Amino acid sequence: MPLGAGIHHLEANIALHVFEAPEPGPTALIQAGIHGDEVGGVHALAEMLEAEGLVPTHGKLIVCPVMNPAAYRARQRAAPGGLDLNRCFPGDAEAPERERRLARKFMDLVEGERPALMATLHESHKRYDPEVQPSFGQTLVYGVEPMPEIVGRTVARLNARFAKPEEHWAPHYFPVATSSTEVIVDAIGCIGICVETWMGFEEPHRVEMQKAVVEFLLDDIGVRRLPAS
Ligand SMILES: [Zn+2]
Numbered sequence: 001m002p003l004g005a006g007i008h009h010l011e012a013n014i015a016l017h018v019f020e021a022p023e024p025g026p027t028a029l030i031q032a033g034i035h036g037d038e039v040g041g042v043h044a045l046a047e048m049l050e051a052e053g054l055v056p057t058h059g060k061l062i063v064c065p066v067m068n069p070a071a072y073r074a075r076q077r078a079a080p081g082g083l084d085l086n087r088c089f090p091g092d093a094e095a096p097e098r099e100r101r102l103a104r105k106f107m108d109l110v111e112g113e114r115p116a117l118m119a120t121l122h123e124s125h126k127r128y129d130p131e132v133q134p135s136f137g138q139t140l141v142y143g144v145e146p147m148p149e150i151v152g153r154t155v156a157r158l159n160a161r162f163a164k165p166e167e168h169w170a171p172h173y174f175p176v177a178t179s180s181t182e183v184i185v186d187a188i189g190c191i192g193i194c195v196e197t198w199m200g201f202e203e204p205h206r207v208e209m210q211k212a213v214v215e216f217l218l219d220d221i222g223v224r225r226l227p228a229s
Pocket of ligand 1: 038121
């Protein structure tokens with residue numbers, strides 16, 4: 001069942017901000033903090049929520065700013081003693097491990113909402129280099145060929161805004177079978193994008209870039225149109 005506007009909770013400490021625009025349009029879902037040491041996207045969404053920068057112009061926007069709060073508090077990839085949540089999809093409501101149960105709750109959410117776009121915000125210790133696998137810094141990762149056109153357009157807009165060579169963004173085809181992105185794309189046929197900033201930059205710059213990615217994706221999919229420039 002689709003959620004109405006307001007703040008809902010996947011678990012007691014996992015908020016879902018649901019916005020409905022006055023104009024019809026698609027649904028987009030943005031999630032961060034599935035890995036607790038990758039704070040750029042978490043803080044980007046927090047700042048955007050504070051600035052009312054996620055209020056959609058069309059359709060519906062669902063934001064999960066901190067998907068794994070225990071991992072985020074510990075600033076670790078996984079919660080202490082826990083599993084890598086992004087390797088637990090599609091999850092299992094009856095599993096003994098918290099992460100598998102949580103993954104299943106998130107799957108129930110996406111199956112109820114059927115977003116057109118699902119983006120998950122990550123960070124990487126390594127700058128992307130096609131010769132070095134894995135390396136993700138400054139990529140939009142997708143797991144289904146052909147590359148969704150929104151990926152190419154968004155990478156081009158990012159490279160126009162962030163023009164220094166070390167800031168360069170690239171598309172990167174890298175499917176991960178049990179990740180939230182791939183499993184959700186398989187389940188509902190949406191566009192799934194994993195956003196990766198490079199942790200070699202200071203946090204404020206990573207936050208700035210994460211915010212730009214979210215703005216460009218939401219503008220492109222038509223949920224939050226930017227003023228024409
Ligand atoms: Zn990650």
